Amino acid sequence: MPDAIELLRTRRSSRIMDLQEPGPSPQDLDTILAIAARVPDHGKLAPWRFIVFEGEGRARAGEAFAKVLAAKAFAAKDLATKNQDTTDKRLDEERKRFLRVPLVVAVVSRAAPHVKIPEWEQVMSAAACCQNMLIAALALGYGATWISEWPTYDAEARAALGLAEHERVAGFIYMGTAALQLEDRPRPDLAQIVTRF
Ligand SMILES: Cc1cc2nc3c(=O)[nH]c(=O)nc-3n(C[C@H](O)[C@H](O)[C@H](O)COP(=O)(O)O)c2cc1C
Known part of the structure; x- marks a missing residue:
């Protein structure tokens, strides 16, 4: 079990391509x-929920993404103007979106107007879920990364995953075993972001 401070001080996300079996x-x-x-959750609202995509569930999600994309392309008459191979390749990529890694968890924000708790605080609580999930996966020896990509911002893709209209994707947390430990990336200079009042 790595030391908590050392883990937090050195943690890195993994590239999707490096997340292999086992999940x-x-x-x-x-x-x-x-x-x-x-996570901190003002008012104990649990304004978030999690959807696990594993095994065949990853393929079902990919099928749903491909269907949404095909319908859009059809609506935009893309199928008539674009090379069919390209379209098929693109749809195939969608089918494999979640199959790129052993396991994906969608963190879904259920933030909604509330008499006491600002919606902003509910949204931030969902982001805390994402970060906790990343850290927990790392602490258990797995690799993970926080991904949005187009389904996060597409109402039809969200609906296809079973999200209600007011629900949003805070993040898709991709998990697996990291085949490669990335070198660090530049981090903000504290002098640039910290002030004392
Ligand atoms: C809300 C959110 C969405 C993100 N979406 C993507 C994404 O779709 N694709 C991507 O390559 N990185 C995305 N990132 C960035 C990675 O999760 C990660 O921050 C980056 O690879 C380096 O992270 P590290 O400092 O944990 O190593 C996203 C980050 C956040 C906070």
Whole structure:
């Protein structure tokens, strides 16, 4: 078990292409999800929920993305103007979107107007779930990365995953075993971002 400060001080996300089998075991996934749900949450609203995509569920999600994209292309008459091979290749990429890694969890924000708790705070709580999920996966020895990509910003793709109209994707957390440990990337200079009042 890595030292917490050392883990936080050195942690990095993984590239999707480096996330290989095995993904989190069922027991580890339970731990990761429990830690993801253990975040500051003003009013104890749990204004978020998690959708797990594993095994065939990843292929079903890909099929849904491909269907949404094909309908858009059809509506835009893309199919008539574009090379069919390109379209098929693109749809195939969609089918494989979640199959690129062993496991994906969507963190869904359920933030909504509330008499006491600002919606902004509810949204931020969902982001905390994402970060906790990343850290928990890393602490258990897995690699992970926080991804949005187009389905996050597409109402039809969100609906295809079962999200209600007011729900938003805070993040898709891709997980697996990291084949490569990335070198660090430049981090903000504290002098540039910290002021004292
Ligand atoms: C909300 C959010 C969405 C992101 N979406 C993507 C994405 O779609 N594709 C991508 O390559 N990186 C995305 N990133 C960036 C990566 O998750 C990550 O921050 C970056 O690879 C370096 O992270 P590290 O400092 O944890 O190593 C996103 C980050 C955040 C916070």
